[in-house]
Amino acid sequence: MKILLRGMTILPMKGETVIEKGEIAVQDGKIMTVGSMGTAPVDFEPDEIIEAAGMVATPGLVNTHTHAAMVLLRGYADDMMLMPWLTEKIWPIEGRLTKDDVYWGSLLACAEMIHSGTTTFADMYFFMNETAQAVKESGMRACLSRGLIGAAPNGEDSLNENIQFIRDWNNQAEGRITCMLGPHAPYTCPPEYLKKVMQAADELGVGLHIHVAESRTEDHDIKKQYGASPVAHLETIGLFERPVLAAHCVHLDEEDINILVKRNVGIAHCPQSNMKLASGIAPVAKLLNAGARVSIGTDGASSNNDLDMIEETRTASLLQKVVEEDPTVLPAHRAAMMTTIGGARALRLEDQIGTLEPEKQADIVLWDWQAAHLNPPHDPFAHLVYAAKGSDAHTVIINGQIVMRDRKVLTLDENEVIKQAKRCAHRLVEGTNNN
Numbered sequence: 001m002k003i004l005l006r007g008m009t010i011l012p013m014k015g016e017t018v019i020e021k022g023e024i025a026v027q028d029g030k031i032m033t034v035g036s037m038g039t040a041p042v043d044f045e046p047d048e049i050i051e052a053a054g055m056v057a058t059p060g061l062v063n064t065h066t067h068a069a070m071v072l073l074r075g076y077a078d079d080m081m082l083m084p085w086l087t088e089k090i091w092p093i094e095g096r097l098t099k100d101d102v103y104w105g106s107l108l109a110c111a112e113m114i115h116s117g118t119t120t121f122a123d124m125y126f127f128m129n130e131t132a133q134a135v136k137e138s139g140m141r142a143c144l145s146r147g148l149i150g151a152a153p154n155g156e157d158s159l160n161e162n163i164q165f166i167r168d169w170n171n172q173a174e175g176r177i178t179c180m181l182g183p184h185a186p187y188t189c190p191p192e193y194l195k196k197v198m199q200a201a202d203e204l205g206v207g208l209h210i211h212v213a214e215s216r217t218e219d220h221d222i223k224k225q226y227g228a229s230p231v232a233h234l235e236t237i238g239l240f241e242r243p244v245l246a247a248h249c250v251h252l253d254e255e256d257i258n259i260l261v262k263r264n265v266g267i268a269h270c271p272q273s274n275m276k277l278a279s280g281i282a283p284v285a286k287l288l289n290a291g292a293r294v295s296i297g298t299d300g301a302s303s304n305n306d307l308d309m310i311e312e313t314r315t316a317s318l319l320q321k322v323v324e325e326d327p328t329v330l331p332a333h334r335a336a337m338m339t340t341i342g343g344a345r346a347l348r349l350e351d352q353i354g355t356l357e358p359e360k361q362a363d364i365v366l367w368d369w370q371a372a373h374l375n376p377p378h379d380p381f382a383h384l385v386y387a388a389k390g391s392d393a394h395t396v397i398i399n400g401q402i403v404m405r406d407r408k409v410l411t412l413d414e415n416e417v418i419k420q421a422k423r424c425a426h427r428l429v430e431g432t433n434n435n
């Protein structure tokens, strides 16, 4: 399929370049040309022309840490500390999850993400075959891992399940799905278990997705048990000697930051989840200044409570200004880069996505720039980060396929998805003492 988008402002996320009255040609799932009107070859014959005057084109947003199917628990357990929230509310419900729940929950999450301009997400959860199926059907791009609790009785079985999942799904769905192993966290996976996970990752040639240094309790407990911070502990056992995506990284000292930079660890900063669970504030400005691969994630919708990356990016920028007491920290352009090419780099997908340039996969969002809250149109980077809303996403293209046009998702029957997800959510919480 050949598509020509024309007339819009383009933010390619290559430096601070802004192309007014631009044009993007898409062919066979990839971007062919990007530039001013008239850049596409004269013999380019599009199957579809999208007239996009009054819009802004950006690369699709990249959500580097979530648990998609947790949308089923949106608003189920709020205003609690992390550990009681997990042990009293989330884990008991997750013990009742079925494949059917994860399938419909993942589809609901995909619909929400497409509506708010996210084209790629990194997930860690259970019943990953169902999430992969939802990704395949929705047209999204994802980096998927089965969550592994090494200390649980089924630790070995879930590792084998994750290995089989990778064999079945890595590079499937026209290459939109890539896989990782998902050891949950250093406090749920003992070193012996992590070593098995590392060995499997190396044999399969994939990376790891793990929660690291999320709460003060974790920092305290790991130091007490192993005599080192969570990051230093994982460094000691050799975890970072392969591609790692580390979610949160809130409680870090100088040495931890040095390790994360030296090892090129992809960091998923999840400010709203950290704020809501009162986990703390990740030292993002310091990490960026040190050269770390920092990206942005929403975390699951039960600790956020949505998957809106525009809102998350704004929060990331504002929160750093407050904690550093410096309004020049994490300016709009840098935050916009974090949520696009920064996400791609954290997932080791920067050769494929994250910018709008020839030969990259065509993951493109057209934002409707005509609403009152986006006028007058001074600085498009400032508008994207400080004024836009996820719902300003108007048209979304992933891998060269139009998955949303004029705010209507084309790949899913959204009414059916919402109906089924509600059915699953009601069954899950039925009979529980939710007060």
Ligand SMILES: [Zn+2]
Binding pocket: 065, 066, 067, 211, 247, 299, 300
């Ligand atoms: Zn998480």
